[in-house]
Amino acid sequence: MMRGIPVISRRQALISMAAATSLAACNQSSGRDLLSADSHPEEYPTVQAVKEMGRLLNERSGGRLRIKMYAGGQLGSERDTLEITSFGGLDLNRVNLAPLxxxxxxxxxxxxxxxxxxxSHMRTALDGPAGDxxxxxxxPHDLIGLCFYDSGERSFYNTRKPILSPxxxxxxxxxxxxSDLYVAMIKALGADATPMSLGEVYQALVxxxxxxxxxxxxxxxxxxxxEAAPFYSLTRHIIAPEVLVMSASRWRKLSDSDKTxxxxxxRDSVPFMRKLWDERVAESREKIIAAGVSVNEVADLGAFQQKMRPVWDRFVRTDTQKEIVAEIEALRPDA
Known part of the structure; x- marks a missing residue:
């Protein structure tokens, strides 16, 4: 470190850049773009969904409200952009639930x-009162939750063998x-959890x-x-969504009609996103099977579910959490 000159972290630099970008947008006389971030690439369904939201906003506001998208992690990781959004440097942000x-x-x-x-169960539950x-x-955390987007059914893949039981x-x-929740889940199944960014996974497998x-x-x-893990076992253990949030400071500056x-x-961008998502899932599944990956259903999911009780007990503690979980479970088709 040079004497007398403070070292600026990457996060601080990103926050400063986003704040400056937001300030510049505020000073535009032709209207105020809503600045949005997404770590997914440009063609990803969530990015396209926010762009569709922007198209609807532009049309419905007569051109007053528009969205400018920074996709592909241009403004940093989701933790970075979430922090930026919470203090108002970004207006909109699509994030995974884990940082929240x-x-x-x-x-x-x-x-x-x-x-x-x-x-289907996830969509029904989160489109209703439980999701709201x-x-x-x-x-209370300076974020306005606008809607949920799909993030798919998560299953296990590995380099060794099909997974049929824990x-x-x-x-x-x-x-x-x-995420502490994901770590606890893996430990409960008897495996060793290794937290790692998504971008590091391919090399780590190889x-x-x-x-x-x-x-x-x-x-x-x-x-x-x-290419590195040729065994994909369909546990579908987590079907968690992603969420689109807005900066509360920007939200408070909107008129009631613009908030609506x-x-x-x-909300109207959600079915658009889901259509793109379902198409993307079908396309990826086809490519994976064509590549010769061993894909197996898991007949006894009950063996996995039984090991999750301590995980639920650890993370579902408050009465409100328990109420919402009960609401969601009551919507199961077999309930």
Missing amino acids: NSIEPLTTIPALPFLFSST RILDSLA DDMAGMKIRVPN QGVIDGAENNWPSFESGRHF LVQQSA
Whole structure:
């Protein structure tokens, strides 16, 4: 470090850049773009969904409200952009639930292992009152929850063998996102959890640093993980969504009518996203099977579910959490 000159961290630099960008946009006389971030690439369904939201907003506001998208992690990791959004440097942000878990306990609910029996069950539950309660819980944290987007059905893949029971996972090193909930899930199944960024997974599989990971069809395919891990076992253990949030400071500056426009346009972008997502899943699945990956159903999911009780007990503690979980479970088709 040079004497007298402070070292600026990457996060501080990103925050300063986003704040400056936002200030510049505020000073435009031709109107105010809503600045949005996404770590996914330009063609990804969530990015396209926010662009669709922007198209609807532009149309419905007569050109007053527009969205400018920074995709592909241009403004940093989701933890970086979430912090930027919470203090107002960004207006909109599509994030995974994991970075929200540490600030709001209700956001852990949709990520509970085996909470949802299917994608249809997840969509029904989160489109209703239970989903609204989770979105509303973000307001005290300077974030406005606008809507949920799909993030797919997550299953296990590895370099060794098909997984048919929890015993098959004993001793395996499994990559997980940086989330206490995911770590607890893997440990409960008898494997070793290895938190790691998604971008590191391919090399870690190739080099044998990890034996496997868990994710949805599109991530398994687009990250080329199937080239290194030829066994994909359909546990569908987590069907957690992603969430679109807005900066509360920007939200408070909107008129009531514009708040309605933003909220409705966000909700109307959800079916658009889901259509793109379902198409993407089918395409990825086809590519993976054509590549010769061994894909297996798991007949006895009950053996996995039984091991999740301590995980649920650890992360579902408050009465409100328990109420929402009960609401969601009551919507199961077989309930």
